[in-house]
Amino acid sequence: MKDNQELSVLNAYGGRRKMSYNNNNERIFELYNLISKSKLLSDEYAVVFVYNEENLIDDEEHSSECITSVEKDMIINSFRKSALYVYATNGEDVFIEMLSEIKEKHKYIFIYSMAQNITGVGRRSFIPLLCNYYKLNNIGSDFFASTLGGDKELMYKLISSHVSNNIPFTIYVSKSTNLKKLIERLTPGIYILKPNDESASIGIMKIKISTSNIDYILKQLSVYQKKYSRFCIQEYIDGPEIEIPLLFYEQEYYCPGCVEIINSSPSGYLDYDTVKMDEYSFREYTGSLSTELINCSKKVACALRFETICRIDFRIRNNIPYIIDIGANPTISYHSSTNYIFRKRFNSEAAVYQLLLFIGLYNAELLKPPFNKPE
Template identity: 30%
Template sequence: MDDSVPAGSEVIRRYLRELQNISSDLRVAVVANTKSGTEKGVDYAAHSIDTEFFSEGEIEEILYAIRSLGIYADLYLDEDKFIMDVITGRFKSKAKKFNLVYTTAQNGVGPGRKSLIPAFCNLHRISVTGSNPYVVSLCRHKYHYNKILAALGLSVAGSWLYSETSGWAGASPPREGMKVIVKPTYESASIGITETSIVEYSRDLDSQIKSLSSLFQQPVTVQQFIEGFEVEVPVFCHRNYLSFFPVGIQLDGNPLLGEKILTYDRVYNDSYEFYKYEGPAAETVISTAVDAAKILGITAIGRIDFRITEGGDSYITDVSTNPHLTTFSSCSFLFSQLSLRHADLLGTWLALSASSAGILGL
C-alpha cells in the first residue's frame, strides 16, 4: 500500500491495517463464474449471461489481489461444487480460524439467482461478503428499489413496470411521447440493452415491450431516459457510510453521453472509459448515493448509478450490491485516483465484510 495516500482516505488505510492483523488466520473462498471455466445453466437466446462472468484474466486478478494481502484464497467455479463441498464437509476441512465466502456467482436466469450463495451460507452459518440475501434480491429488481427510493424523497428516474402476463402495473403507463429506456427488470451488465432500447413511448410500443418481457422471461422496467452524463458512485457501507467522488463513464473519449448508453456489446467488450466527474452535481450525487445505500441496507461496498443532465439535475438509474472489483471497474479507478492499489480495494471489501460478520471490530 502506498504511504502517500491523499487526505480523506485515511479510513481506508485503517480498514487495511485491521485486516492485516487477521490475514494469516483468514481463509477466503471465492465462488465465481468464469467464461471458460463454468458450464452455463439456462441462458438467454439474445444476450448471454456470461457477460457477468469473469474472464480468466479477471479471476486471476481477484485471486492475486487477495493472496498478496497474505490471505489464503481458494476458488469454486460454480455454485453446485461449493454447495456439495459444504454439505459433505470438505469445505470445513479447509477452514481456518476466520472464514469468508466472496461470491459473485449468478449462473442461470431469472430473479434471486445472485442471492443463492448468500442464503445458503446463512443457512450453514458461513460468513459471506457483501449484503444479505434479501438486500441482494431487492436491489436486482429495478422497479421495486426505484419506488422505495422515490417514496423516501430521493431523486430517481421515473419508472413503470410491464409484465407479459399482467400488463402495466399500477394505474397507467408512461405518458405519450416521453423518452424512455426499456430494460429487463432483473438483469445487470446491460443484458437486454441495445441502442434501440431508447424510444419515445406510445401505446403502439406495448407489443414490443411485451415481446421483450417474453424473450427474457421477466417483467420489463420502462424508465424515463435522462440525456447527459452517466456516473457511478461507489459507497463504502459500514457504521459511517463513505463516498469519495463520482466516477464518470465516457464513450469514445467523450464524457457527455447525450443519448448514448452502455449497451450490452459495449459492456461485454469493455468499450468505455472512466474519469473523475467534477461537474456541478458531484456533491449532490455523493450525498444521494449514501442515502440510497443506507435506505436499501447495502453492506460493505455498493454502487449507485446516476444520469445527470447538462443543467446538473441528477437521477438514480441503477443500484449494485456487488459491484465489479476487477481492475477495469469504477471502484478500481477510484482507488487508483486515491493512490491505492487494486489489492487495497479487495482488502477493503473483505475488511468491511469481516466487520459485518463480527470477525473484525472496525
C-alpha cells in the same frame, strides 16, 4: 445536509436501526494503513471466491456477467495480498462440493461471491443464504441485499420517499399489462427498456415513441414482454453518466469518489455489446454536483439497508442527477468504476478486495491484537 445525519430504516427482522451516512474517510484510511502493515492471515483463515466462467454458462446472454481468466487471477491475487489460503470455485455447485473440505481445514472462512445459477430476482441469493445457514463470513452482499438488488421495481419504490426528485419517470410492466393502454399514457420521446431483474446491460434497449410509430412500438414491446415478463419503461436521460460506489464500515458509508463513464457508443448509453466488450472507460468526476451525488447515493443505500459495498448510477440533465440503476452487488474487478476509483485513492487494484476482507474480519470481531501487528 448535516454531517452526522442518520436515517432510520427497517432491518430484515422488522426492527429499526440507525444508520449514518457520514463520509468516514479517516477511519477507512486508518484501516487500509493497518492492512498494509499486517502480516498474512494464518492457516486458520481462508477466503473463498465463487464465480462463473463463461464456458460453463448455458445462457449466452448472461455471459456479460461472467469473469475472464484475467479477472479471476487478479481477484485471487488481490485476496492473496492479505490471506495465505484463497480458494476459487467456478459456480455454486463446485462451492458446495468443496465446502466440507474447506471447513475441515480452516476455522474462519470468508466468502466473496459473484456467482449465480438461475435467472430472476433471487439469482444471486443462494451463496449468501448458504453463508447464513453455515455461519460463514460473507464479505459480499448479504442475502437481503442480494435479493432486493434483483428487483428494480421494489428498490425504486422503497427509495421513492427519500429521493423522489432524483427518480426518472418510470412505468413498470408485468406479463399481464395491457401494452396498448400503456402506450397511450406515454408522451412522445425516448425511453429505455430494462428487465426488472437483470444486470450488466442485459436486455437494455432504447426506443423512440412518436405519434407516427405507435403500431411499430407496440409490436416491439409485445416481443420484449414475451422475453422479459417484468420490465420497466424509463425516460431516457441524455447527459453524463456518473457512478457512485459506497463501502459500509462501522455503520457509515465511505465514498472514494465519483466516476464518470466515458462511452463513445453510438447508442448513447451502456448497451449490452459495449459492456460485454469493455468498450468504455472512466475518469473521476469532481464537478459541482459531487456532494449532492454522494449524499443522494447514501440516502439510497440507507433506505435499502446495503451493508457491504454498493454502487448507485446517475445521469445528469439540467443540473439534476437522476438515478438510473442501483447495484447491490457491483462488479469490482479491474475494469469497473469501483475498482478504478479505489485504485486511484489507494494506489492498488487490490485495495477494494482487501478492505472488504478486513471489514469482514472487523465485523466478525477478529480484527484485534496480536493478529494485526506486523512481525
